[in-house]
Amino acid sequence: MPTENRPVTIPDFAAWKTEGRKISVLTAYEFSIARLLDDAGIDCLLVGDSMGTAVQGHDTTLGVTLDQIAYHSEMVARAAKRALVVADLPFLSYQVSRRQAIRSGGRILKETRCQAVKLEGGARMASTIRSLVDAEIPVMGHVGLTPQSVRRFGGYKVQRQADAIRADAQAVADSGAFAIVLECVPAELAATITAEIPIPTIGIGAGAACDGQVLVLHDMLGLLDDFRPRFARRYAELGDVIRNAAARYVKDVESGDFPTEGESFR
Numbered sequence: 001m002p003t004e005n006r007p008v009t010i011p012d013f014a015a016w017k018t019e020g021r022k023i024s025v026l027t028a029y030e031f032s033i034a035r036l037l038d039d040a041g042i043d044c045l046l047v048g049d050s051m052g053t054a055v056q057g058h059d060t061t062l063g064v065t066l067d068q069i070a071y072h073s074e075m076v077a078r079a080a081k082r083a084l085v086v087a088d089l090p091f092l093s094y095q096v097s098r099r100q101a102i103r104s105g106g107r108i109l110k111e112t113r114c115q116a117v118k119l120e121g122g123a124r125m126a127s128t129i130r131s132l133v134d135a136e137i138p139v140m141g142h143v144g145l146t147p148q149s150v151r152r153f154g155g156y157k158v159q160r161q162a163d164a165i166r167a168d169a170q171a172v173a174d175s176g177a178f179a180i181v182l183e184c185v186p187a188e189l190a191a192t193i194t195a196e197i198p199i200p201t202i203g204i205g206a207g208a209a210c211d212g213q214v215l216v217l218h219d220m221l222g223l224l225d226d227f228r229p230r231f232a233r234r235y236a237e238l239g240d241v242i243r244n245a246a247a248r249y250v251k252d253v254e255s256g257d258f259p260t261e262g263e264s265f266r
Helices: 010-019 031-040 066-079 098-111 123-134 147-153 162-174 187-196 238-255
Strands: 023-027 044-047 084-088 116-118 139-144 179-183 201-204 212-215
Touching (some): 031 044, 031 066, 066 084, 098 123, 162 187
Parallel strands (some): 044 084
16 A cells, blocks of 8 residues: 555556555646645546646637646646656547557656556557557546547537447456546446456546546536536535635725735835
8 A cells, every 4th residue: 555655656556446445536737736635645646638628718628738738747747746647648649640649648758757648538549558558658548428529429428328338448458558537427337347347447427336536626626616517526615715815805905904014024
């Protein structure tokens, strides 16, 4: 078991599945928050292309670039002392060819301290995953609702094609991925997949039987009001805290109560 003195490693994920120890994953996008999450004991920090919606304010993740992922990943990985850090490969940074995928994944490992990359897709991405793994780039897979396929899906919807999703998950595992995200699939299906494949499943909207869980940080902290996924438990309402603090600051500036003599220099 990792301690405060030993970072989480790729082999820990396989060991934890065998032991039945649940894996905690949260997204992170910058240094200060990543340091706090690492201090809290999070097992894995995912620098997700969810930054497109959570941080950049877009409707989809499609506009996120590899440069942006590398920029944010370097900050998060530098902050993490214990957590395993995984970076998303964004849309069109790996789909063109296996050579492109290796270059993109290799860039992340060379320019940041991330230990792995994540990519979306099941059987159709099996050869790409195998090529990355053969190039010594650890891969976390992602099947079910894959946000980069939002145009084909016609929105963010629960995926219920059980046979296809099971086949996708098996293909990802067979290709050498060390873990796989199951997003927005029925809980019973996620439980079946978790029992069938040898690598850990990380659920998001996929029920409690998965080997671990992941949430988008902004959903978990209550920072976004316009979209509240059913599966995202809000552990804080920091949006209200930030608004109230900023309003108090405005009031104190306008009234002259800030800064005081003690907050000024002589």
